[in-house]
Structure formats: C-alpha cells, structure tokens
Amino acid sequence: MIPQDKIYPRSNDMQTVYLKNVVNNVNIEVGDYTIYNDFVHDPCGFQGNNVLYHYPINGDKL
DSSP states (O other): OOOTTOOOSSTTOTTEEEGGGTOOOTTOOOOTTOEEEOSSSOGGGHHHHHOOSOOGGGOOOO
16 A cells, blocks of 8 residues: 555656655545646646546536
8 A cells, every 4th residue: 555645756857756655535536546747737736636527516527
C-alpha cells in the first residue's frame, strides 16, 4: 500500500502524482495505485482542472 502522504511516485517527476493522495472529494473514488500525469498544469489540481460538472447536490459518485 502506498503511504497516504506520498504524492509523487518518482522523486524527480513533479508532473505525475498518485491521484488518490491529491483528490479530497469523498464522492470521487480512486484506486490505490492510480497515477495521473499533467505536463501543462500542476497535477495536484486534478479536481479543479478536470472534474468540472460534478455537483454535490446530485449525489453522484465518480
């Protein structure tokens, strides 16, 4: 299991993150070993940049 505080899987790669450790919305389910790479934006901003129309009032899960 990956430590909860480990964000970057590779020490010299700040463009790739363990997605589960940067997503903080309880309605977004992410696998333990899912990684995400973004070479344009900060990958830690995954929610703000990619989850645009997931409204809490709907109660949907991603």
